[in-house]
Amino acid sequence: MNIGEIARRAGVSRSTVSYALSGKRAVSEVTRQRIQAVIDELGYRPNATARALREGRNRTLGLVVPPARGRLNLMQLEFVASVMEAADRADLDVLLSSSGGDHDRSFERIVDGRRVDGVILMEIRLDDPRVRRLKALRLPFVTIGRTARPQGMCWIDVDYATLVGRCVNHLADLGHRHIALINRSTELVASGYGPAHRAREGFADAVARHGIGGMEFCCADDASAGETCVQEILRAHPEVTAVVTVNEAALPGVQRALEDAELNIPARFSIAGVAARFWAEQFRPQLTAADLPAVDMGATAVDFLVERIAEPDGPPRQHLFVPPISLRNSTGPAPAAH
Amino acid sequence: MNIGEIARRAGVSRSTVSYALSGKRAVSEVTRQRIQAVIDELGYRPNATARALREGRNRTLGLVVPPARGRLNLMQLEFVASVMEAADRADLDVLLSSSGGDHDRSFERIVDGRRVDGVILMEIRLDDPRVRRLKALRLPFVTIGRTARPQGMCWIDVDYATLVGRCVNHLADLGHRHIALINRSTELVASGYGPAHRAREGFADAVARHGIGGMEFCCADDASAGETCVQEILRAHPEVTAVVTVNEAALPGVQRALEDAELNIPARFSIAGVAARFWAEQFRPQLTAADLPAVDMGATAVDFLVERIAEPDGPPRQHLFVPPISLRNSTGPAPAAH
């Protein structure tokens, strides 16, 4: 059941059927209705592949997610969901690809088979080979996170430096004088993961500004690492009365370690950070944290990409998200020194 | 940079380039190398859309996930990741589509634009309009979960009835005589969600077999619903000493409510169920539960689908997963009656 068959049964030419459907040229009302009747009867829908070939675009965007190895997290999940929703609104399909490993077959397939009109790249590294690839292919793309030299590119990012800085400010205002940062894993830092680097910088700046003690700890993205990380902090720096965390996956372990050390939150210990709302609310007491705006980010990424596909040489759009810090119950005045 | 350009520069015809690449006909070694040199120089990759049009297949499978509304959960996330991985191994791309709402535009686009060679349908209902649609279009598909009449279809599912039954057996063996089931939400049950129905049946059968008291409670898929659900159970049925749960998202709330009621686990209260390993390990003490085998399920679904695409009229493959129940620390002997 292709357009030729419809044309034959309606007694018109293929082009007339096409114009009747697209409305790009006038078609008399009677033939239009005759054609529509045949279409309804046979349940014809134009073949998307043929259309894509002819039009030179696929009405599809590629979404490159981190490989399953590195465990997609809940925040990213929410992001993916919101990208789908936004793409759907723009009548675009979403082709998934995981990448970040050594041998990114699906990335190659999608990108150099020209299966997509544009790409959203998650979990970008400061120096990212995929970005170079997309630039070389002149395929429109938007990155979630920035490379080291983000000028001239299209990206959205979360301003970890500012957010971590604000957390430090908040804790310092409450009288805390020794604060630890629970950052992401050493591997992630080593591989040039922007948020981890910028959290580090924002933290260092803020503690320096306040003239207070600050120490950074890297921590793998899971609960048990969070537990040992806190134990380590408490052992090596008993003077610490508050932590800032950007490692949401470690939170359950952080909680356990603090409970085991009988450090009541927020009476004897404070904690603030950046996390998806799910994790912040899961914490007990609920975590004072900047909630990652996954839904906004997904919608914005799609908007930027659509715009760039329409106008590949337009000005590159960029947006830094600085979500407000939701005051919950995990921070309080520093305990009196004993 | 299309195949014609390559042919021109290599001084051969387009068909020769094609045969050199596919190996479907003999090409002399010297011309093959000449062609390869041109290809390497220009970085040519065949256009996937044109190939798809000609070959009549897209090397793409559709993955239909529940809409963002109904919140994709971690187990589903793991499933999606494993589908991607398996598809990648089979050199297939994955086109995402969310569906389940009233107005499934992306499902329509993917399915009747013939953008995919087959579909994996998650979160199937006992009577599902999408299944009828796919059958009518004669598009190969595999469902995750069964419809009410699953004969002749391709599906995989988790045997909730058996698993819940085994949990009841386990608890009964430990001496528990009054057990509650924490099922999924009433809406989900009402909409004909198979796992919820089968959990109910398995539970009813098992408590009857043991001649013990069993009562079922529906509970929305979130922590606070879990909390009120347990409070309700304890209030209305103080004789209950154990629960079986198939509602992983409610677990954190269940935990809170039991803690608040000062019911130590497993000394004074036991709990077992079906859950993704993440949730089971998140529970304290860790939950005795059948771990949902998301990774196996994803790989199996892709296998079945690939097979069915290759042979649309072959025998429909089906598989019921009955993952073993991992004994952890949340179940113990029933407390002596007081």
Next chain:
DNA sequence: GAATATCGACGAAACGATTCGACTGATTGT
């Protein structure tokens, strides 16, 4: 009333690959 728009429809040429049949030399078999 002749020149000129305008409308509605048609045919053919793309888009970029794959594949079938045919053709040319060279090799083999008898």
Next chain:
DNA sequence: ACAATCAGTCGAATCGTTTCGTCGATATTC
């Protein structure tokens, strides 16, 4: 030595759309 095979290549058709140019027929304009 003549037919049969075979390796290597080419041209043309095809997949299902969209769109450009064209062309009657009717309507508009001076």
